[in-house]
Amino acid sequence: MNRSLLTLLLVVASLALAQGKTPAPPKKPLTFGMAHPYGEAHAAQAKALIEPYLSKALGSAVTVRTFDSYEALSEALATNQVDLAWITPLAFVQATQKNRDVTALSKAMRAADGSLFYRAVFITRAGSPLRALADLKGRKVAWVGKSSASGYLFPRALLKEQGLDPDKTFSGELFAGDHPGVCRAVRDGSADVGATFAAPVPEDSPLVPTGCEDAGPVADFTVVASTKELPNEVIAHCPEFPPARVNDVMMAFGRMGLSPDGKKVLADAFRARGFGVAVEGDFDPVLALLKATDVKAKVAPAPAEKPAKGEKKK
Numbered sequence: 072m073n074r075s076l077l078t079l080l081l082v083v084a085s086l087a088l089a090q091g092k093t094p095a096p097p098k099k100p101l102t103f104g105m106a107h108p109y110g111e112a113h114a115a116q117a118k119a120l121i122e123p124y125l126s127k128a129l130g131s132a133v134t135v136r137t138f139d140s141y142e143a144l145s146e147a148l149a150t151n152q153v154d155l156a157w158i159t160p161l162a163f164v165q166a167t168q169k170n171r172d173v174t175a176l177s178k179a180m181r182a183a184d185g186s187l188f189y190r191a192v193f194i195t196r197a198g199s200p201l202r203a204l205a206d207l208k209g210r211k212v213a214w215v216g217k218s219s220a221s222g223y224l225f226p227r228a229l230l231k232e233q234g235l236d237p238d239k240t241f242s243g244e245l246f247a248g249d250h251p252g253v254c255r256a257v258r259d260g261s262a263d264v265g266a267t268f269a270a271p272v273p274e275d276s277p278l279v280p281t282g283c284e285d286a287g288p289v290a291d292f293t294v295v296a297s298t299k300e301l302p303n304e305v306i307a308h309c310p311e312f313p314p315a316r317v318n319d320v321m322m323a324f325g326r327m328g329l330s331p332d333g334k335k336v337l338a339d340a341f342r343a344r345g346f347g348v349a350v351e352g353d354f355d356p357v358l359a360l361l362k363a364t365d366v367k368a369k370v371a372p373a374p375a376e377k378p379a380k381g382e383k384k385k
Contacts, residue, residue: 098129106158107249108215149309156308156309181342195257207264222282229296
């Protein structure tokens with residue numbers, strides 16, 4: 072080792088010991104996994120926003136890794152290929168089926184009333200004569216993909232609940248790959264009906280297909296039918312994630328709405344208003360859909376409050 076460098080290190084160590092402290096080891100860089108539910112352009116924008124924000128908030132470099140499908144993201148989370156993931160509840164539960172130590176931390180909040188849930192919906196063009204599920208017989212449907220909860224699985228389950236066979240109801244189907252693609256297919260007539268999602272609205276107000284926000288005015292679409300409330304996407308950690316860092320991650324997401332930079336990340340990257348704590352029971356609808364009676368989705372305890380910079384400890 073270079074003698075001058077060795078001398079410098081010894082001086083730093085001596086100063087730290089003189090102050091009664093030892094230098095803290097650097098925090099391990101983290102990998103944050105996500106898919107692209109709003110299209111590839113949005114995923115690139117989200118990556119550019121999330122990386123610097125979380126790197127600063129967590130005190131270590133955070134690299135965003137984008138996956139082509141939620142199946143691939145779920146596999147990466149379960150096998151420790153990513154440390155953290157922004158993932159659908161369905162893909163999260165599938166990851167827990169592979170490794171029970173995959174853990175949910177926070178849920179996205181989209182509605183102004185603080186709701187942490189959404190509804191899967193069938194949509195048509197505004198002014199369409201299709202008004203109910205029974206009207207969809209013989210029509211062409213646009214799905215997101217076979218692993219999409221709101222864009223395929225839950226809408227198909229809704230049809231079954233109403234006595235309709237999802238494999239026989241439609242005259243044809245197409246897979247658009249993401250929610251904006253579904254909405255564009257409905258608008259341009261490639262499909263008569265599409266499956267996407269809607270955020271909660273005040274009681275007695277019509278549902279707005281939030282999944283169409285990137286495909287032009289949502290007023291161009293009408294919601295035909297919807298499921299019951301389902302949990303929003305979650306932030307989850309892999310089985311080998313350091314327990315000592317869990318609280319910091321939850322606090323970073325919980326405080327995201329308290330600063331202008333954080334609000335921009337919420338709005339433009341996560342399409343959310345904030346993040347709330349995931350709790351037991353959130354994933355029961357997903358477990359029921361998958362008939363996963365032998366799996367219990369794991370959630371982290373509520374975070375211990377720490378004063379933010381500039382705040383006094385109470």
